Structure formats: structure tokens, C-alpha cells
Amino acid sequence: MGSRNSYKLFTILLIIMTIGYSIVALYQLGSRVAPETFWRPLQAEETITIDFGEIKKFHSIRYFGGIGDGQYLFELSTDNHSWQEKLNLNFHGIFDIYVWKDAVLDGEGRFVRITVLQPGGRMYEIGFLGPDGKEIIPIQNIIQSTTPAHLEGNAQRIADETNTIPELPSFLNGMYFDEIYFARTAFEHLHRMEPYDSVQPFFAKILLSLGIATFGMNPFGWRIVGTLFGIAMIPLIYYFGLQLFKKPFYAFIGAFLLTFDFMHFSHSRIATIEVYMVFFILCSYYCMLLFYQRSFYEYPLKKLLIPLFLSGLFYGCASASKLNGIYSGGGLAFIFLTTLLRNYRVHLKIKREYQDFNNQDFTSNSSNSVMVFPHYTKRIILWCLLFFIVIPLTVYALSFIPLLLVPNRGHSFHDLVQYQINMYNYHRNLKATHGYSSPWWQWPLLIRPIWMYQGQGLPEGKIASISSMGNPAI
Structure with missing residues (x-):
């Protein structure tokens, strides 16, 4: 009775702890609001003129870009005739995507002219900030030099979702660290675009894309599935330990x-x-x-094969x-071979007993038991070729x-093979380091945690930072 009460008590505690962790993990996970429409000019020297109705003082712009490189020239004018160059914006379609960024646009004028120097980039939204660097100056009209040939070429789209412009850009409303590779690739999978990340297989990014498909291409959407996997890992570890x-x-x-691990x-x-990989490793x-x-001597073959099948699948x-x-x-493989060895020792023991007592008390039963190990082992090994080679x-x-x-790329089986070769060569020859890295032996000592994010534009005396490290108390 006491044992049953103990199981019940710790199950209740597990549920409470998992719910508590879920609340903390989901709190401020990310905004569910982000620009959805974008302007993608296809011709260089294309211009748009933005009319603010009257002369305004500008401090900076706040923009949100997407996939594709772009370069834009910003000019100011009070009369729509004489122009002053104020900003040459180089937009990097890898490191600047799906994140709000600021660029200085210091001056005054009624009109802002944007000239496309390098076409192809996706500009989702642009907000023009007043002299305090906070107020969004309302736009009265946008005049485009050419008639857009497609919807994506409509420049009106850069100012149709001003409600999404945040007061302060942060990880809550944009990508940070390696999200620029993986969340972007998940988005590309959804829209059948050529994937950017080609140095890792795609399964985790397919799972990641489920959140984007459900909640949209926003921080909450691209983070929610991984967070749910992290939550599920807690009861998984409990039942792993219980077993x-x-x-x-x-x-x-x-x-x-x-x-409580950081x-x-x-x-x-x-x-x-990483969270997907670790979850499936724990399951396997x-x-x-x-x-x-x-x-082998207590379970039928079927009940031995089922966990092996699931292990291989995971x-x-x-x-x-x-x-x-x-x-x-x-x-x-080590655990599998250890299991075979343990059962082989039992087999040898039974075999000796059978030889010692042959034709005496338990000839028939012993004979059957002696055959269990070779009978099971041959079949298990054959099935494992399917479970751990073919299925994976x-x-x-x-x-x-x-x-x-x-579409349009015509990828074939040959491309899949070439992908594997490229991945192998990439990781084999990778020598790139960065300022956040540390040798493996420093990881358990927490000497140099990996630095993922540093907040910008915060009030004086405040900082924001995200690091990945273990819990020193643990």
C-alpha cells in the first residue's frame, strides 16, 4: 500500500512540476504578431516616394526584412525636387532576416525617396521614427515609379502593418542566434522554396515548421514546437528513471x-x-x-522485438x-550487445545444467531452454538489421x-546523394570558430557558456542577455 501511495504522490508532484515548468517556458516565448506582407522589387533603380503630408524630423527607421539580399538608398526632400542622400541600407538576407533593426536617418523633410540599388530582397515593413526615436511618423501616401507586375512588387506593403512595429526590438519580436538558419529553413520547407540550411538533415525543421504553419511566421510560431518537446522531456526523464x-x-x-537545468x-x-535530437535519443x-x-527466458520473442523496433525508429x-x-x-549497440552477453551467460548455465542432469529430472524443459538463446538471437539480429539500418x-x-x-529545380535522387557528400565535406573541413565557443572540457565546468543574445537599445542601467549553460547548483 505504501509503495502504491509513493507512486501516486510522485506522479502528482511530477504533474505539478511539469505544469509549473510549462508556464515558465511558455511565458514571453515570443510575440504572435509579425509582418506578413512584403515588398520584393525585381528591378534596380526602381524608386518609391513616401509622402508624410508635411515636413517632419526623422531620427531613424525601423525595418523588418526577409529572405534575399537587398540594397536601398534613402533620400530626404522638402519639395519633392531636390534630394539629400541620408542612408545607404545594405540588407543581408541571411543575418538580417525576420528581426527588427534600426538604421539612422537623421534629417527633416516631407518626402522620403527609396531607390533600389540591389533588387531581390524582401522588405516586410518600414517604420519612420520621429526625433525622440520612439514615435512612428504616419505615412500619407506612397508613390511607385513603376506599376508592379506582381503582388510582391507592390510597395504599399511596406507600410500596411504598422501595428506590428515594436517599441523596442528584442528576441520577443524577432530571430536571434541560430534561428536565422533553422526557422528560416522551416519556413522555406512550408513554401517549397530552396532550403538555406543544407548541412543538417531536415526532420527537426519539418517539426519546427508545424508551429509556423499553425501560428504563422512569428517568434511564437517558430519556437512553440521545440518548447513543447522540452516540456515533454520532463515526464520522459521521470519514466526513464522509474524504469x-x-x-x-x-x-x-x-x-x-x-x-531546473538552464x-x-x-x-x-x-x-x-538540438531539442528534437535529444528528445528522440532519450526515447531510443x-x-x-x-x-x-x-x-529471453521470460518473454516471448514479440515482446523483445517491439522495444527494439521503437528504439530503431526513434x-x-x-x-x-x-x-x-x-x-x-x-x-x-553497447547496450544491445551487453543484453546478448547477459542472456548468453544464462544460456551457458542452463546448458551445463542440462548436460549434468541429462535424462534425469527435467530433460524436456532443459532441452527447450537450451535452444531459446540461439533461436532468439538469430532472429533478433536479423530483425535488428531492419530496425537499426533499414528503418533509420x-x-x-x-x-x-x-x-x-x-519546384523548378528538378531535384533528383542524385541531388540527395550529393547533399550527403556536401554535408560530410562541410563538417569534415569545418574550422570556423566564433567568440562564443569553448573547448568541450570547459562545458561541465561552466567556464565559458555559449552566448546567444544581447539586448540593444535598452534604458540606462538595464541589460538583456541569453546564455546556454548548465545550472551551477546542479
Whole structure:
């Protein structure tokens, strides 16, 4: 009775802790508001003239760009005849995407003329800030030098969602760190565009795109699915520990430590791919643990194969999420071989007993038991060729379906093979470092946590920063 009450108590505590973590993880995850329409000029020297109705003083512009490089010249005029060059804006379609940025536009005038120097970039929204750098100056009219040949060429779109312009650009209303690669690629998968990130398989980004498809291309949309995976990891760790230790107290300790781990928290709330890989690795090891704990002499073959099948499936999902997941197969193989060795020792013991007592008390039963290990082992190994080679490779290959769906490019099986070669060469030859990196041995010592975000434009005396590190208390 006491044991049953203990299970019930820790299950209730787990539910409370998971709900508490969910509230914190979902709090200020990101805005659900972001510009949706964009202007994409296709011709150089195209101009638009923005009329503010009367002479205004300008401090800066606040703009939100998307995929594609662009360069724009901003000029001011009081009379729509004489112009002063004020800003040459180079928009980088990789590092400047889906984030609000400011650029100085110091001067006064009634008209602003924007000349396209490099076409092709997507400009979602532009806000013109008054002398205090906060007030959005209302636009009266936008005059385009050419008649747009397509909807995306309509310059009116840069000022049709002014309600989305934030008072302060931050991680809450834009991308930060590696979101510029992974969330962008998830968006491209949805819209059958050529994917930017080609150095990792696509499965995690397909999962990430589900949030974008549901909530839109905004910070909440591209972060929510990873956050839900991070939340699900807490009960997963609990039941992993329960299966491992058979005591709910120790299982709860494991879930408690994960709940308050900083790295788990920060990586669950950013639209990158690590959280998916780790989740599926945990699932694959949990299933392999079930296989490890089941004796060949107590379970039918079917109940031994089911956890192996699931382990292989989750292993394929982990590997198709990020290439690092492939390495988890080494641990799975070790546990698998250890399980075979343990059952082989039982087999030898039964075989000796059978030889010692042959034609005596339990000849028939012993004879059947002696045959269990070779009978099971042959079949298990054959099935594992399917579970841990064919199925993972199939999952991995299927993750590249978005590439085959890109129109006009004509991607083929040869392209898929070339993708794998390119990924291998990229990671093999990668020598790039950055100011936030640290050697592997420093990670558990928390000497140099990875720095993901630094707030800009904050009031004096305030800072905003996001780092990924373990919890020193843990």
C-alpha cells in the first residue's frame, strides 16, 4: 500500500512540476504578431516616394526584412525636387532576416525617396521614427515609379502593418542566434522554396515548421514546437528513471534536475534543432532499456522485438534531426550487445545444467531452454538489421522530401546523394570558430557558456542577455 501511495504522490508532484515548468517556458516565448506582407522589387533603380503630408524630423527607421539580399538608398526632400542622400541600407538576407533593426536617418523633410540599388530582397515593413526615436511618423501616401507586375512588387506593403512595429526590438519580436538558419529553413520547407540550411538533415525543421504553419511566421510560431518537446522531456526523464531505478523518488530527482537545468530551458525556447535530437535519443535509449531488462527466458520473442523496433525508429528520428544523433547508435549497440552477453551467460548455465542432469529430472524443459538463446538471437539480429539500418535510413531519406518538392529545380535522387557528400565535406573541413565557443572540457565546468543574445537599445542601467549553460547548483 505504501509503495502504491509513493507512486501516486510522485506522479502528482511530477504533474505539478511539469505544469509549473510549462508556464515558465511558455511565458514571453515570443510575440504572435509579425509582418506578413512584403515588398520584393525585381528591378534596380526602381524608386518609391513616401509622402508624410508635411515636413517632419526623422531620427531613424525601423525595418523588418526577409529572405534575399537587398540594397536601398534613402533620400530626404522638402519639395519633392531636390534630394539629400541620408542612408545607404545594405540588407543581408541571411543575418538580417525576420528581426527588427534600426538604421539612422537623421534629417527633416516631407518626402522620403527609396531607390533600389540591389533588387531581390524582401522588405516586410518600414517604420519612420520621429526625433525622440520612439514615435512612428504616419505615412500619407506612397508613390511607385513603376506599376508592379506582381503582388510582391507592390510597395504599399511596406507600410500596411504598422501595428506590428515594436517599441523596442528584442528576441520577443524577432530571430536571434541560430534561428536565422533553422526557422528560416522551416519556413522555406512550408513554401517549397530552396532550403538555406543544407548541412543538417531536415526532420527537426519539418517539426519546427508545424508551429509556423499553425501560428504563422512569428517568434511564437517558430519556437512553440521545440518548447513543447522540452516540456515533454520532463515526464520522459521521470519514466526513464522509474524504469531504470524502479523507485519513484529517484525518478523524480532525475526529472527535477532536468526541470531546473538552464541549458534544457534555453535550448527549448529557441528555434534550433538540438531539442528534437535529444528528445528522440532519450526515447531510443528508453526503449533499449526495456529490451535490456527483458530476459529471453521470460518473454516471448514479440515482446523483445517491439522495444527494439521503437528504439530503431526513434534512433532514425534523432539522426534525421541532427547528424550528431548518429553517434547515439554507439551506446545503443553497447547496450544491445551487453543484453546478448547477459542472456548468453544464462544460456551457458542452463546448458551445463542440462548436460549434468541429462535424462534425469527435467530433460524436456532443459532441452527447450537450451535452444531459446540461439533461436532468439538469430532472429533478433536479423530483425535488428531492419530496425537499426533499414528503418533509420528510411526515416533519414524521407526527411529530405521537402527538397524534392521544390519546384523548378528538378531535384533528383542524385541531388540527395550529393547533399550527403556536401554535408560530410562541410563538417569534415569545418574550422570556423566564433567568440562564443569553448573547448568541450570547459562545458561541465561552466567556464565559458555559449552566448546567444544581447539586448540593444535598452534604458540606462538595464541589460538583456541569453546564455546556454548548465545550472551551477546542479
